[in-house]
Amino acid sequence: MKHFSLTIIRSIFFLICVFVSKESNSQNISSKNQLSEVSRTYGYLLGQDYSLDRISREHPNLQMQAIQAKGEFKIKFGNAREKIESALKNILAESYNTYENNLNHQLDSVLSKQLLTEEISNNFIKEVIDRSKGNIPSPIIETLLIYQYNSNIEEEFTDKYTFNFNTKGHIKSKGTDWKMKIPKSWKASEAERPNIIQKFTSENGNGNYTLMLMIKDLPLPKGYKISNKELLETFSLSNAKSMIPEGGVFISHKRMIIDNQPGMAVESSHIEKRLDLEIKFRMIQYMFIYKNQMYIAQSMITQKSSSMNLDQLSVRFYPLLRLMMNSIVLNAQY
Structure with missing residues (x-):
């Protein structure tokens, strides 16, 4: 042959x-499913900031570490935060303010009651720094990456995600x-x-x-x-x-x-x-x-x-x- x-x-x-x-x-695309994932991720981000701010108030000796952790996370996923908030505003339109108020109220009612000792605070700061390296549960990490690299999708690859x-x-x-x-x-x-x-x-x-x-x-x-x-x-x-x-x-x-x-x-x-x-x-x-x-x-x-x-x-x-x-x-x- x-x-x-x-x-x-x-x-x-x-x-x-x-x-x-x-x-x-x-x-098929499920807009309800996407909205659920985006909303969950936004709540995750607000909850993280809430806890870091609370650590700064209740443990002044950890304030600089909490600010540093928030800054490192913002460097890696700050664009995602802004774009997710913008997307929710566009989707929810006039009901966005009510949505955000309800979300903040829910976070406050849950997170304000959690025990926040110095040891727990230290561990959470370390966890946020670890999150800034991409160690975040699914589907939150996927949602963050989608919005973080929306403008240049190849950068997700070159940044080794x-x-x-x-x-x-x-x-x-x-x-x-x-x-x-x-x-x-x-x-x-x-x-x-x-x-x-x-x-x-x-x-x-x-x-x-x-x-x-x-x-x-x-x-x-x-x-x-x-x-x-x-x-x-x-x-x-x-x-x-x-x-x-x-x-x-x-x-x-x-x-x-x-x-x-x-x-x-x-x-x-x-x-x-x-x-x-x-x-x-x-x-x-x-x-x-x-x-x-x-x-x-x-x-x-x-x-x-x-x-x-x-x-x-x-x-x-x-x-x-x-x-x-x-x-x-x-x-x-x-």
Whole structure:
């Protein structure tokens, strides 16, 4: 057998595109859920300040430490605090003042009665300093990161608020061992399709961006080694264009090396019709072949509101996406 069938590879690409579009657009945003998470985070911040202010009043010898702890937290998450407050004002409109008064009253009724010895105060100051390093329970940390890095989402990654996802041992990994870094504010979830190992969605599951890690076995004879020429053909411009499903629009193609393996990135735009709705999304596929398997990191950009169009969402996402793709490590080759 001189080379494996490019027709088979094209059919695999087509199936992947169809499966991914169904998976990525199935999630609906729950505004009530988001409001609950934002409100909980805002209460967390107000409660933290309330306790630090109380420590300053009741334990003057700890005042400087309390002020320092508040300052360190503000440096790390001050933008989030301001943006969360602004978002609540926009959402609640005229009822915001009533909401804030009720929240402050509830905090005062609970926190004012808590025992606050010098030892407890010292421990709480240390805890706030630890919180400023990102050691905060979920979903509060995700909400803080979403608002802190709303303007430049790639800075969450460069500031090392990430987690490592490794496919090794995953029930759908098909024996592969590769990993990549994911922003901490993204939510991991299982996908229904057999070739999708894991799905990640921005803004703790409510955002416009989705990433899926996928693996597909290639129908090659046992022990067959793909030649460099065949890899060049597989990742050619013509082959990239042929993989776009009917109705999709090809945008770009680029050959690249992904952790020492030849591969490519293909971008396309799509419109999916459901009932009386049209869902617009952009797809960017990074892929490479190792031994007899195709590795795919599939990103989706979905326009869920009129606040930003797909071009704006894409420009905003590209720097973060490049960082994520550059973090891929194929452990199996080492």
